[in-house]
Amino acid sequence: MVPDPGDREFDVLVVGAGQAGLATAHHLRSRLPAGSRLCVVDVGELGGRWEQRWDSLHLFTPRRFSELAGLPFPAGPDPYPGRREVAGYLRAYAAHHHLSVRAGVRVTGLGRDGELFVATTHETGAATASTGTHHLRARQVVIATGPFAVPHRPDFSAELGPEVTQLHAGDYRRPADLPVGPVHVVGGGNSAAQLAIELADTGRAVHVVAPREPWYVPTHILGIDAYRWFRVAGVLNARTNAPLSRYIRRRGDVIVGTELRGRIQRGEITLTTSRAVHAAPGVLGLADGAKLGVEAVLWCTGFRQDTSWIQVPGALHPDGTPRHLHGASPVPGLHWMGLPWQTRLNSSLLSGVDRDAMRTAARIANALPRASR
Template sequence: MTAERRRGGSGHGIIGRVTTPPSVHDVLVVGAGQAGLGTAWWLTRTGVRDVVVVDAAEVGGSWLRRWESLQLFTPRRFSSLPGVPFPDGPTPTPDRVEMAEYLHGYARRLDVELRTRTPVTRLTPDPVGFRAETPDGPVRARQVVLATGPFARPRVPPAGAQLAGSVAQLHSADYCRPTDLPEGPVLVVGGGNSAAQLAVELAATHPVTVVAPREPRFLPERVLGVSVYWWLLLSGVLNAGADSRVARGVRRRGDAIIGRDLARLRDDGTIRWLTGRVAGAEGDRVRLDDGRTEQVSAVLWCTGFEPDTGWIDVPGALDAEGAPRHDRGASPVPGLHWMGLPWQTRVNSSIIDGVDRDARRTTRRIRRGLGRA
């Protein structure tokens, strides 16, 4: 019997096909973000029916936890998952709420068992494939897709622990609005797009200094009235292979900052820019790697994230540093697959537009594995 139901409260929610679960599932997808949902779509599209997707949070929840003014740079056309175009809206690019709503609606279209608020606390080998421990009991599966993404745990340099308690500190993952930081100067640490957006927002209410490891490289949002993403697509940059000369050049130069708002405020002196790395701190002073020090009253760490892989207890799945071992998403462990990693197969593998091709590739591997089984 097939039904659709959602269970609230402190338990997990289930959206989609609900049946008496077999003792072993064909595929377990860990992560209900863009990579996990896109993979689930291709799996069911190609005839793999016994798919379970689990996530520690609600679908779209990670977008709703981002800062309130967040607006994507990617046009709606480049914000779509397989099979479902992103809906039109009042702006050329979606905001965080639209993104969360799109993912939630996408999940409802999938003919899979989706368990939200169900973290996997440990993944181990099993005679049939793998065993995932969850608060609601174990889930066994022949094939597993790890799609929790590269942005699981905020990264803060050791200097954060060395600053005096009187210095207010936030990571960009915890920042919502300018009033989250006290009045007075703010040091924004980081040279990516998050740092650029938040520095511009904070500059309206705070004196802002940005510390970044290199001089910024700016790309306009639009060229000749057309989004820069279309030019990147037409020129072949977005879909360039991860090992291509184009991709190596992109990685060598580092991420470009989309838009010129930061450049304008830097040029007119509204925002100070310091090139260097944070090497340490003492009291209320941050020390850079060239010996300079900056007195701070508040710091916003836009220093990125790192994968949280401590729950993966599968020999051969991780390297000595705990990073995924893979070849274009294929783990050396048979039946284990990665999705949504930066540079997994192409330049755009870790953004929404890159999910489709990588999910198709992963699905083909899974079907071959199930066929052998």
């Protein structure tokens, strides 16, 4: 089932080798008929996307809730693993399950040719047979590029002018990336909380601009890890359309840990609860009419999935988001993996991707015999 680097036609093509792609490949290996050809490609090296995040990044899920099937997450001094540990874990997972990944393969287009999907690729990796533009054909395709491919910042950010230093969390590495002086951190999730605390530790005046009052969950409740409570209560496995899930989605991001709240209460960090909606040179305008003078802005406004390369009719909504039901596209043979709320609250996280991967692999294995007759 390990493809030759020169192969160009496969039974299954998995695009993306993060946690979603690797977990799917693992379950496919155990379910596909003997002789099936499976190919996993990724634009970068294994774990590379994690290596590119900011230096101090830690997961907000503990180690024992951050592992894929068949390989425990290694122990460490911090209960919350750092970015390099996650990258190393993904590499170890691929090696443990003997998963072959073609690195350095960027898929620039995906279309159809009869019953086969055709992926146009630009290849630069040492694991590929040759560089340049090529075409890979497959009966089944899994898109596992993840929801965090493109940093999102509001269009009006350009109106702040060149005098204001702007950086997105996806491009931030360390406090030295921003000039000395006050910083406005725009966003209300865990990234905003972690980075606001890190910047405040350097002595900067840090102002958090969040769309609503943050929703904090302590890391421990009655001395027990909060994630253990979540598991017992069924929170992590709450289905997408369950009442609990609908409430959580309306309520917004949960910030794991209460350190930011303590910093705000002590006056070490200031908090403004309103949505940033427009800008002028040096000024950030809020939905409540307030105007904030800014010198530097760190945008913690999330990411978007890049679907611009997908030209399969019926695969996308008009706004470019995936059309799917629990990861199954209405286009036969096309599958999505690692989407937020794909089937459950934690579908896009290490702790939840495995269940969806198993379901996707089973769906593909059941379809392949019919496709090959």
